[in-house]
Amino acid sequence: MDKFVQLQDVGMAFDTRQGRFVALRNVNLDIREGEFLALIGHSGCGKSTVLNLIAGLLRPSAGVLLCHNREIAGPGPDRGVVFQNHSLLPWLSCYGNVYLAVERVFGAKENRSMLKQRTHDALAMVGLSHASHKRPHEISGGMKQRVGIARALAMQPKVLLLDEPFGALDALTRAHLQDELLRIVAQTRTTTVMVTHDVDEAVLLSDRIVMMTNGPAATVGEILAIDLPRPRERLALASDPAYHAARNVVMDFLYRREIRQAA
Numbered sequence: 001m002d003k004f005v006q007l008q009d010v011g012m013a014f015d016t017r018q019g020r021f022v023a024l025r026n027v028n029l030d031i032r033e034g035e036f037l038a039l040i041g042h043s044g045c046g047k048s049t050v051l052n053l054i055a056g057l058l059r060p061s062a063g064v065l066l067c068h069n070r071e072i073a074g075p076g077p078d079r080g081v082v083f084q085n086h087s088l089l090p091w092l093s094c095y096g097n098v099y100l101a102v103e104r105v106f107g108a109k110e111n112r113s114m115l116k117q118r119t120h121d122a123l124a125m126v127g128l129s130h131a132s133h134k135r136p137h138e139i140s141g142g143m144k145q146r147v148g149i150a151r152a153l154a155m156q157p158k159v160l161l162l163d164e165p166f167g168a169l170d171a172l173t174r175a176h177l178q179d180e181l182l183r184i185v186a187q188t189r190t191t192t193v194m195v196t197h198d199v200d201e202a203v204l205l206s207d208r209i210v211m212m213t214n215g216p217a218a219t220v221g222e223i224l225a226i227d228l229p230r231p232r233e234r235l236a237l238a239s240d241p242a243y244h245a246a247r248n249v250v251m252d253f254l255y256r257r258e259i260r261q262a263a
């Protein structure tokens, strides 16, 4: 299906003490099944708002959002979300955190050993089988984000929504997790939408990059298709002119056309 997730004339306004704040206006976007889409733009332009609308955590003030031709009316297991700051339950182990989500989605239909298998498989996919018994405070930031990704993927969502999942990590851990994410989405073919500030991350991972204009009343400014073949390998891309060309288009948009206003 070509239009897997659709945003049609979406607008979002927030009521604040200073009055109504229009964050998004006339956002139109079709997300294709199996594609990896990055949302990039300056801080405060509305990237997370778009993601939260797709997640169903926010309702639009105008327009409509569809997933698989059905209106998005709230959160659902068909859309798995991973936030920048992991939202793991501190009293549960990595296994327990993933199992809880698995049980919620599949508990009514599957027996305990099937649920356990799903949990083990998800943790193995992110390379965390060895740490499954540990609790969140006993593992690193990168590992916590991996648990978050395992938890989201274990629900077998139609769409994986990532809100700057690697934003708080050091550069090496971040690169490592990007490579893992490349491998995982190649394996699962999950439709993925990722919010990022990082141009290199967007080019490395994406099929298309959605560049957003500055807010207020932000919208889609430009969409760039990244035609680099897969599997992608970061070292090889570093000397690939097509990679640099794509990177330059995004840099030009962000730092020439949509220059950020001084905060």
Ligand SMILES: Nc1ncnc2c1ncn2[C@@H]1O[C@H](COP(=O)(O)OP(=O)(O)OP(=O)(O)O)[C@@H](O)[C@H]1O
Binding pocket: 014, 015, 016, 021, 023, 041, 042, 043, 044, 045, 046, 047, 048, 049, 050, 215
């Ligand atoms: N609940 C809210 N109430 C009022 N204003 C909000 C609310 N949520 C977001 N906003 C405003 O909407 C705009 C877009 O916010 P959003 O968090 O989507 O931006 P962003 O591009 O994800 O930012 P960043 O990259 O810094 O995370 C901002 O100006 C923000 O202050």
